[in-house]
Amino acid sequence: MEDDHITTIGTCFACKRTFPYTAANVTMITIDPETGLPPDRSVLGTQREPTPEALARAVPEPVCPDCLTRARQFRDRMNSPALRLEPWHRPGPG
Numbered sequence: 751m752e753d754d755h756i757t758t759i760g761t762c763f764a765c766k767r768t769f770p771y772t773a774a775n776v777t778m779i780t781i782d783p784e785t786g787l788p789p790d791r792s793v794l795g796t797q798r799e800p801t802p803e804a805l806a807r808a809v810p811e812p813v814c815p816d817c818l819t820r821a822r823q824f825r826d827r828m829n830s831p832a833l834r835l836e837p838w839h840r841p842g843p844g
């Protein structure tokens with residue numbers, strides 16, 4: 751399909767910058783416009799079974815290469831064995 755190589759200007763879903771992309775090489779994420787999240791993500795960022803309604807209204811949104819790189823670095827850090835997860839504690843009232 752020749753259409754895959756036509757450059758489109760889109761807005762990155764993550765950082766809201768406009769960037770040129772072609773359908774052949776862009777990464778799209780599917781977003782439920784009602785929640786602003788992928789249909790298989792809860793508002794807490796946890797995985798969940800997407801509802802048919804969420805899947806039906808979800809639309810693909812482009813993500814720019816910079817954000818993909820950042821996401822990859824973030825994931826690499828999360829997977830790093832050097833990372834120590836400290837227990838998160840809430841400061842007391844007052």
Ligand SMILES: [Zn+2]
Pocket residue numbers: 762763764765766767813814815816817
């Ligand atoms: Zn971006």
